[in-house]
Amino acid sequence: MNEKFEVILCIVNSGFSESVMDAARKVGAKGGTVINARGTAAKEAEKIFNITIQPEKEIVMILAKSNLKNDILHTLYEHVGPNTLAQGIAFALPVDEVVGIQENK
Amino acid sequence: MSNKKQNEKIKDKEVFNKRNNKPHPSNIKKLKILITIVDRSKSLFYLDLLEQFEVNMQMVILGKGTATSEMLGYLGLAEPEKAVLISCIREDKIKDIMATLQEKFQKIKNGKGIAYTISMSSIIGVLTYQFLSNNQNIKK
Numbered sequence: 001m002n003e004k005f006e007v008i009l010c011i012v013n014s015g016f017s018e019s020v021m022d023a024a025r026k027v028g029a030k031g032g033t034v035i036n037a038r039g040t041a042a043k044e045a046e047k048i049f050n051i052t053i054q055p056e057k058e059i060v061m062i063l064a065k066s067n068l069k070n071d072i073l074h075t076l077y078e079h080v081g082p083n084t085l086a087q088g089i090a091f092a093l094p095v096d097e098v099v100g101i102q103e104n105k
Numbered sequence: 106m107s108n109k110k111q112n113e114k115i116k117d118k119e120v121f122n123k124r125n126n127k128p129h130p131s132n133i134k135k136l137k138i139l140i141t142i143v144d145r146s147k148s149l150f151y152l153d154l155l156e157q158f159e160v161n162m163q164m165v166i167l168g169k170g171t172a173t174s175e176m177l178g179y180l181g182l183a184e185p186e187k188a189v190l191i192s193c194i195r196e197d198k199i200k201d202i203m204a205t206l207q208e209k210f211q212k213i214k215n216g217k218g219i220a221y222t223i224s225m226s227s228i229i230g231v232l233t234y235q236f237l238s239n240n241q242n243i244k245k
Binding site for chain 1: 187219
């Protein structure tokens with residue numbers, strides 16, 4: 001397998017993983033894995049206002065070919081970016097060896 | 106000729122090791138993060154499999170697949186519930202590990218999965234490095 005892959009990680013508010021996958025699928029992503037996570041950004045505010053917020057997040061992990069990366073990141077920014085309800089952050093990491101991906105016929 | 110050169114190189118390294126009381130930089134193997142996504146029911150199997158390759162630290166995260174049901178049937182994947190295994194592996198083991206994983210992905214029933222590696226750019230702490238690389242020879 002000579003093709004280069006990248007893993008795209010997208011952190012969104014809980015419940016938006018479907019929107020992430022819908023957006024990513026439009027530009028050619030095949031599938032992803034969702035992990036539940038918890039954000040830690042609002043600590044200061046929590047102390048000041050004496051309330052607790054459960055910052056539930058979901059991380060969507062998409063392994064995609066490098067040539068799809070830019071399209072996917074752009075679409076994610078548009079559909080689930082920081083300005084939307086999903087408040088998503090997306091980034092890509094280069095990946096060295098990949099096994100287990102079905103080649104398209 | 107090339108053999109002689111190689112021997113000289115090895116000798117140089119040994120001299121370096123003795124003189125500096127620490128291993129030559131090229132003796133230090135790099136570490137990589139291996140991420141394996143498999144069916145949840147197979148997570149223990151793959152953890153045990155990876156442990157054979159001198160992997161000292163592994164983590165499991167429970168995840169969920171997102172492929173459409175149509176795609177699931179096409180790929181022969183059974184359940185959407187997945188386990189994400191994170192293992193810290195030594196560079197020289199990668200070839201073996203990837204070959205083994207590929208074989209298991211194909212041969213084992215419901216054992217399909219995806220695996221990839223990400224290189225680690227830096228790490229701090231000799232003990233940490235020794236632990237993660239299972240290298241018991243480095244002198245502190």
